[in-house]
Amino acid sequence: MRIASHFWHRRLPKPHALDEAAVFERTSFRSLMISCWGVAVTRRHVDGPRLLGFVCVLLGVLAPNTMGQGVSAGNKADRDQLTAIIDKWEKAWNSHDMPAFASLFHEDGVWILWTGEVWKGRNAIEEGHAAVHKTVFRNSIQRERLEELTFVGSDAAVVRFYSTLTGDERAPGKTIRSRKILIVTKRAGAWKVGWGQNTRLADSTPE
Numbered sequence: 220m221r222i223a224s225h226f227w228h229r230r231l232p233k234p235h236a237l238d239e240a241a242v243f244e245r246t247s248f249r250s251l252m253i254s255c256w257g258v259a260v261t262r263r264h265v266d267g268p269r270l271l272g273f274v275c276v277l278l279g280v281l282a283p284n285t286m287g288q289g290v291s292a293g294n295k296a297d298r299d300q301l302t303a304i305i306d307k308w309e310k311a312w313n314s315h316d317m318p319a320f321a322s323l324f325h326e327d328g329v330w331i332l333w334t335g336e337v338w339k340g341r342n343a344i345e346e347g348h349a350a351v352h353k354t355v356f357r358n359s360i361q362r363e364r365l366e367e368l369t370f371v372g373s374d375a376a377v378v379r380f381y382s383t384l385t386g387d388e389r390a391p392g393k394t395i396r397s398r399k400i401l402i403v404t405k406r407a408g409a410w411k412v413g414w415g416q417n418t419r420l421a422d423s424t425p426e
Contacts, residue, residue, distance in 0.1 A: 293370040300410045301368055301403060305380055309363045315352045321345030324412045325404070333397060333419040359386035366398070374405040381426070396420040 293301075304323055311320035321344045324330070330338045330347075338344050352359075367379040377400065384395040402414040 293368075293376065297370075297376075297405070297410065298368065301376055301378060302365060304378070304401075304403065304410065304412070305363050305365050309361060312359070312361045315357065317345050317349040317352055320348055324415075325406065328412050329414045330412075331414075331416045333417045355388045356386070358388070359384055361385075376403050376410075377401070378403055396424070396426070 307323055308320065311317070311323070321341050324341050324344055326341050327339075328341055328344060330344045332338070338347050361382055361384045364381045365378070366381050367377070369377045371377060379398060379400050382397045382399060384397070385393075387393070387395055397417055397419045399418070400416050401412050403410050404413045
């Protein structure tokens with residue numbers, strides 16, 4: 220009982236350390252959610268779209284209730300960096316510059332294709348995209364439109380954008396539409412993509 224009591228006394232926030240405790244709570248909750256996602260994508264059988272949606276709901280809905288003041292609106296500098304990611308994404312795709320495209324991800328970033336395949340790590344993301352941009356996407360043009368930017372803390376945000384793709388050699392003359400969801404985090408002052416999912420839209424899905 221002395222050990223349990225000692226443990227509780229160490230974990231209980233002291234009156235003068237409320238700010239530190241709040242920061243610990245916010246960071247721990249977000250880290251737990253992100254860790255759950257990281258573990259899940261390493262399993263052989265994973266419903267990527269449903270799982271990513273689940274994580275986003277937890278981050279965007281449960282986090283405010285759990286963390287109180289933990290969700291920030293983000294300052295202008297952060298928003299500018301995040302919107303710039305979408306601009307750079309489009310430019311890198313259309314110039315078929317896959318090193319530039321992959322540089323938008325953290326070194327340990329994860330990308331889930333519309334097929335459900337999972338690419339883990341910046342190198343895998345660059346190599347995978349480079350291969351298709353030498354073949355079926357070599358003449359492709361993709362346009363991006365930001366639909367949502369939601370901060371879920373001072374160093375994490377959910378970004379959703381709408382894409383139109385033309386020039387896929389497997390679908391001549393067709394415009395392929397998709398929505399992409401990114402979980403973007405800030406490390407050492409720089410915002411980069413930690414996890415992302417591409418979902419192609421059915422022809423019947425409205426814009």
